[in-house]
Amino acid sequence: MSINKVNTHIIPMEFQYHAPTTLAEASALLEKYGDEAKILAGGTDLIPHMKQRKVEATHVINIKKIPELACIKETSKGIEIGANTKLRAIELSPLIKEKTPLLSEAAATVGSVQIRNLGTVGGNICNASPSADMATPLLALDTVVNVYNREGSKDYTLEEFLHGRGEVKLEPGELLTGMTIPLQPKNAGMAFEKVGWTTFDIATVNVAAVLTLKDGKIDHCRVTLGACSPAPVRVYQAESILIGEEPTQELFDEAVYLIAACVEPRESWRRAPPEYRRKASQALAIDALTRSIEKARRLA
Amino acid sequence: MKIEITVNGRKRQFDVEPNKLLLNLVRDELHLTGTKYGCGIGECGACTVHLDGEAVLACMVLAVDADGKQVDTIEGVAEDGNLDPVQEAFIEEGAIQCGFCTPGFIMTTKALLKENPNPTEHEIREYLKGNYCRCTGYVNIINAVQSAAKKLQS
């Protein structure tokens, strides 16, 4: 790409602007314009990417005017978060702080206050960035995502949705409407850890852990790892050796070894070599496990 | 496209292209040049304005998306020719060197103190971390925010 096309003073391309007020309208526009259309949610990725010519669009579809897309509520199924919910709202939500505190913890690490006042949880996931700071904790919470389709809505597990090739599972005309975080086991301890080069940076590695203790042994357990492979992953091998065991340093050492084994960054990633990510993922996993155990103990 | 934005308390009508950024509308059409371009990609905070009362980056907002909203810039902070206590504190504490980041810092600080009138140093640092300053090492800025908090409380 020529350096002469990039211009961050302006948006160096012309597009038609659409601001649908219903999901059906948005879906119809997406279907009509296909690849030429881009969804504008928070804009914190789309707009810089347009300036940098990483994205070319002739139609921009602003979905902020669709009221049902921004919400945080508790239902019988768990917590529902609309795709257009601002990261700042997730960070500050008393409900989320109470029920799934690692989500507020993770949201607070994204960018800055100004960015979180714009950026949305749906955007964070749909950009399918390997280092998306919301994807890793949502994965650890067994999140189910809700997709609108003209024929009806579809649900996927987040794992299915992030199918790992730098894109999410959305067909033409479909859009992410929100997600449901199932009720978490009582007394679950949760933690999110992240390392970047500064405190205002994307993750070089991030880790989330959710676990419970039963009779002093790990009962429910989820460990997820981000920024280390094309999409964040759940580390099943580590979970399986943790479950049913007493949390000891030796056990954690064994588990984080398995976590580090999942580190498979793309060759083109220049932030850090695989060795660094392996080593740091172990450190963050130890921290996340230790903190969630401590919390689980306190809650037990 | 025709839009209407309330800028620093005054309703204004504009006819803009969809790709016009709020930053450029404010700077070029309204000549409110206190809002600065620093990076264009959300890294520096120099373009911080308030959109419906919340601190956001004007370099990442389409002007058309601000239609019907309220935009406040650094130019609207002083009232009746008197500096705002946050502005006063920045001057008194030597928190300004080259001054290019200052409008952004003041806008973010105002948002912080509205939400949290008595922030700890850690809370101040966390809230301001999207505003970049190459000159001061932030020390006098943190002092200024603390001093502004005191002024506003008394």
Next chain:
Amino acid sequence: MAFPNMLYGRVLKSPHAHARVRSIDVSKAEKMGAVTITPDEIPDVTYCPRLVSVPEATYKDWKVLADKPHYVGEAIGAVAAESEEEAQKALEAIEVEYDVLGASFDAFDAMKPGAEQVHDEIYLKDDLLKVENNIGCQLSITEGDPIALEEADVVIERTYRTNRRYHNQLETKSVVVRPEADGGISVWSTTQTIHNTRLLLHDIYGIPMGKIRVYKVALGGSFGSSIHVNPVVTIAVALALKSRRPVKLSYTREEDIRDHCAYQMIFKLKLGANKNGMLAGGRLEAYLDIGAHQIQAYPLLGCIVGWWVSLYKLPYKDYVGKAVYTNKVPSCAFRGYGNPQISWVVETMMDELAGKIDIDPLDFRLKNYIGEGDLFWGQGPSVKSIIQSCGVEEILTKGAEMVDWYNRPNPEEQTGRYRRGWGVGRGYHTSSAGAPVPSSIVDFGGAILKMNEDGTFDYISALMDHGCGTQEAHVKIIAEELQVPVNKVNIIRGDTGTTVYDVCTHASRGVYSGGGAALKVAMKVQEQIRSFAGRILDAYPHAVRIRYDEETDQTIIFAEGIEGREVSYREIAETARHKNWGTVASVESYRQPSCPPHFTGYFVNVEVDTWTGKVKLLRVVAGADIGTVINPLLAAGQVHGGFAQGWSMTTLEDMPYDPIDGDLVNRGSIANYKVPTTQDLLDVDDLTVFFADTYEPTGPFGAKGIGEGALNPVAGTVANAIQNALGVRFFQLPITPIRILEALKEKEE
């Protein structure tokens, strides 16, 4: 800034690191209504954009637009149109054909025989020179007997590599040029020197000097990146001359990051010491990876040896410095001008040497530092003077006490995940490039001060303030001399037509040298006021006294002890007008007789997470000897900012290149060039700044500079603290988490 009828410029940049432009087709852009410029439309002048040295020491290899671009991002053309959007479209419509040439991205590769030459020929003053092995210029110096080094008890030799840093000043390089009806131009640009800007534009475009007006504007930071005239300025002038309309050209961040950077240096240093704790001598080879053009790298070669030999006494010193062309963004001054780089090297090796001869590193420094009465040639071999004030001992001993230095941890005793260490480092910087005799560096300034008809004063100076509070300090100096409150001295923002020459705001000379000029005009003005007062009071001018009267808010001149013999500044000004005596005013130029070093010292405590490699700051104590502290709040602010930049230099910043396409690995995005946020430094109470009690006899009211000395020792200090925590030394900057984990792994093996 904006003017009616103004056009917006955009620059056509080379996507290749080295190429010859075979053709540029601007027809489509012009059809869109844009004004375009290409290399053959610009006067064929080869120049150097930095004019701080004499012509005999100035190498020239720049053109306004390159027909053979030498780095990715170099300007080969430009457009101007009614809006930035239209200019952008026109820019994208230009078609260019290139013959791509070989390129070098490393100084040592570039010096190899057979490497592609970045420049075949350049000029020194007006003489054509052939470039060999891509060495743009070089300097060597030897003093003393080499036997001192050869026979030293302990000798260490090491290679060090610094990072390539970007100034990241918050305001990108920008300019507005307005063509005037008389054939001249008016220029508003982000420069550190309005007069040198005028000089260069005169040299390139041949416009009579008096018809070029360069105006002072507020600068959004600079840190040395606009001592030279930035490419936006020379390009926008061409666009304005061709379009006959005002043109604004403001770089985007991604353009700015490909416009200037600090010098990356590779040092081979050999230092010897004897068991008695004294240094014996040293040998230094310095290789400057200057990028594609010289921005006066030659005086920098002199400064590097100067910085090196003026830190510690070296009975024998041998130096060779080479500035090497590579196909990268041209390097220019960056706060400290090579001093942060060489100080990191020397301060790292001082610790290592101290270990070898078993002396405390702090004591080793105290035994060897250069201080009062010693010869100082920080600004290079042509700028020598004797040090007349020095607070090094006070800084080091007081700081050591504050941090309980002698009880710091021993790295070998630490084995856990988190390890802590203390480091010490010291440094200094020159305040201006003044000296008792002329040198190859131009250093003088000037000022105008006049009394207004109401007894207030207008101060007019060409010296730019890029955020250090320099002008404010000048006002304080003038106010002190004239015994008036600071609000009686107005700063008039002048231009080249209304000010006298000042070389540039750089070299920490703003307060010392510029303030010297301010003091000189203030003294002259006081003399005239006394003379007028003498006439009014029928008193002897030299005998009257001056005091400020708070009640009337007037400064009064009076004959002490004699009732009724007093007159205010206001009355003097009024009388002078009514009686047609003329205006009280003074215009003076001033050259400082010396360039006294301001000294700094740091004590830094860090904690390293040996699992993630992250380094956290725990405590910083900074001591500074800046002579009389004129502006305490802003002087401390300079130290805070200097520390933050040094911390960033040590742990974060670098701009590697991708040899495949020759562009920066960060692709011009500062999302990939991280600098510390508010959260990446330390709490306010954990950072202590104190000033030594000194007085510089040559400075205005005893003052010296501070801007650069605040930064220079930081990298060495932080590196020593990391070493103290881990027992590992680093020979490459930055010391990133990645490098820390690699080094720890190596140490384990």
